[in-house]
Amino acid sequence: xxxxxxxxxxxxxxxxxxxxxxxxxxxxxxxxxxxxxxxxxxxxxxxxxxxxxxxxxxxxxxxxxxxxxxxxxxxxxxxxxxxxxxxxxxxxxxxxxxxxxxxxxxxxxxxxxxxxxxxxxxxxxxxxxxxxxxxxxxxxxxxxxxxxxxxxxxxxxxxxxxxxxxxxxxxxxxxxxxxxxxxxxxxxxxxxxxxxxxxxxxxxxxxxxxxxxxxxxxxxxxxxxxxxxxxxxxxxxxxxxxxxxxxxxxxxxxxxxxxxx
Amino acid sequence: xxxxxxxxxxxxxxxxxxxxxxxxxxxxxxxxxxxxxxxxxxxxxxxxxxxxxxxxxxxxxxxxxxxxxxxxxxxxxxxxxxxxxxxxxxxxxxxxxxxxxxxxxxxxxxxxxxxxxxxxxxxxxxxxxxxxxxxxxxxxxxxxxxxxxxxxxxxxxxxxxxxxxxxxxxxxxxxxxxxxxxxxxxxxxxxxxxxxxxxxxxxxxxxxxxxxxxxxxxxxxxxxxxxxxxxxxxxxxxxxxxxxxxxxxxxxxxxxxx
Numbered sequence: 001x002x003x004x005x006x007x008x009x010x011x012x013x014x015x016x017x018x019x020x021x022x023x024x025x026x027x028x029x030x031x032x033x034x035x036x037x038x039x040x041x042x043x044x045x046x047x048x049x050x051x052x053x054x055x056x057x058x059x060x061x062x063x064x065x066x067x068x069x070x071x072x073x074x075x076x077x078x079x080x081x082x083x084x085x086x087x088x089x090x091x092x093x094x095x096x097x098x099x100x101x102x103x104x105x106x107x108x109x110x111x112x113x114x115x116x117x118x119x120x121x122x123x124x125x126x127x128x129x130x131x132x133x134x135x136x137x138x139x140x141x142x143x144x145x146x147x148x149x150x151x152x153x154x155x156x157x158x159x160x161x162x163x164x165x166x167x168x169x170x171x172x173x174x175x176x177x178x179x180x181x182x183x184x185x186x187x188x189x190x191x192x193x194x195x196x197x198x199x200x201x202x203x204x205x206x207x208x209x210x211x212x213x214x215x216x217x218x219x220x221x222x223x224x225x226x227x228x229x230x231x232x233x234x235x236x237x238x239x240x241x242x243x244x245x246x247x248x249x250x251x252x253x254x255x256x257x258x259x260x261x
Numbered sequence: 262x263x264x265x266x267x268x269x270x271x272x273x274x275x276x277x278x279x280x281x282x283x284x285x286x287x288x289x290x291x292x293x294x295x296x297x298x299x300x301x302x303x304x305x306x307x308x309x310x311x312x313x314x315x316x317x318x319x320x321x322x323x324x325x326x327x328x329x330x331x332x333x334x335x336x337x338x339x340x341x342x343x344x345x346x347x348x349x350x351x352x353x354x355x356x357x358x359x360x361x362x363x364x365x366x367x368x369x370x371x372x373x374x375x376x377x378x379x380x381x382x383x384x385x386x387x388x389x390x391x392x393x394x395x396x397x398x399x400x401x402x403x404x405x406x407x408x409x410x411x412x413x414x415x416x417x418x419x420x421x422x423x424x425x426x427x428x429x430x431x432x433x434x435x436x437x438x439x440x441x442x443x444x445x446x447x448x449x450x451x452x453x454x455x456x457x458x459x460x461x462x463x464x465x466x467x468x469x470x471x472x473x474x475x476x477x478x479x480x481x482x483x484x485x486x487x488x489x490x491x492x493x494x495x496x497x498x499x500x501x502x503x504x505x506x507x508x509x510x511x512x513x514x515x516x517x518x519x
């Protein structure tokens with residue numbers, strides 16, 4: 001936790017990196033169709049760390065899928081400035097037949113890098129996530145936290161400036177999660193990334209985000225946007241953080257109850 | 262070193278038991294010596310076979326047929342497997358047929374093969390290929406179908422498309438299942454080949470199957486049993502290679518419970 005790093009280079013003011021307008025996604029047709037998202041509108045500006053909170057079924061994962069171009073919206077539009085965004089999931093989904101370095105090198109290879117360049121870049125990225133000694137380990141030999149770090153390095157290998165993260169730390173213990181929060185924040189700052197981080201954990205969202213988008217479910221809509229003006233670095237146990245998280249939690253409860261009735 | 266011994270002594274023990282049981286059966290006089298010789302005469306015969314160039318010729322012919330048939334089966338099986346996995350129409354058309362074909366005993370193909378191709382190498386090859394291809398096709402298909410969707414999603418989000426997706430993600434992910442299919446296909450190949458060599462005894466061609474046939478005709482039981490041992494050992498050796506590859510693959514990917 002380096003107080004000197006608290007001031008990071010400000011991005012070109014208010015450059016909008018992602019603009020989603022009136023996004024809708026329906027699975028299936030007619031009466032049996034499931035409306036995963038309805039009329040979702042929001043923007044991300046360059047260098048922002050935005051968290052999205054909602055309970056299961058609010059379409060958070062669908063939204064990321066749409067933003068990443070893995071699926072097409074049923075209605076509405078998405079505007080992305082810049083290259084293909086990089087995705088990270090709760091399951092690191094590393095390729096089990098490759099080593100940690102191999103996984104990153106594959107990402108680089110698919111991106112068009114040559115053999116020597118790949119090896120060097122992979123090593124750099126492993127250093128960034130502090131796994132230099134584990135380059136030749138295979139995924140099953142790594143802990144959950146390490147796997148997510150490799151997944152992060154692999155996502156960064158794509159040179160994207162937009163990182164879409166779908167509950168990446170959901171399967172980890174609280175202590176590892178805490179460490180990874182700090183690491184992620186560091187990487188975000190150092191590289192000037194824009195991050196959209198989806199989670200069901202309100203505290204995590206307030207720990208990481210510049211603002212928090214609260215989603216309601218069935219259908220998925222933007223229910224509220226809560227700015228987080230706390231100075232960084234933040235401590236997840238802090239009272240102020242807890243207060244904002246509670247506010248978000250209350251809002252989520254409201255949304256769930258209004259549907260249950 | 263200890264691990265090697267731990268793996269080996271049970272096999273040696275089992276072998277010793279089999280040999281002892283065999284000898285006891287012979288000693289019991291259940292069948293006369295000339296029909297059921299004991300281990301010693303058989304191994305003596307085996308020893309003399311191993312000095313006989315004709316024996317090696319026979320083994321070469323059989324192995325050549327096996328390699329050719331199995332090789333063609335790999336080509337056909339893999340192509341079919343990928344086609345069924347990838348092309349919906351093909352899957353709908355022959356997916357079920359492939360599974361059904363696998364349960365068809367290859368020996369049942371022989372009368373048809375002989376009808377079509379006469380008593381020839383082609384007939385034998387035909388049956389070997391038909392025996393092994395469905396197993397290989399199914400291994401390939403299973404491998405592709407059972408790739409965890411999260412891996413495919415990872416691949417797509419890294420930008421892999423079409424050929425690159427196949428080369429870097431789908432084929433490596435399907436490899437263990439593919440090898441399992443190869444292992445099974447080999448077993449079918451070897452079995453159909455032996456049946457073929459017995460049924461379609463092509464006069465001038467020495468082969469293991471032919472030796473079996475002659476040994477029976479001329480009543481040389483030691484030779485019969487010795488040849489059977491050779492057939493068994495070859496089958497086991499190749500199977501052992503596949504087994505090793507399979508285990509190594511699984512261990513590297515953390516799929517084995519070691």
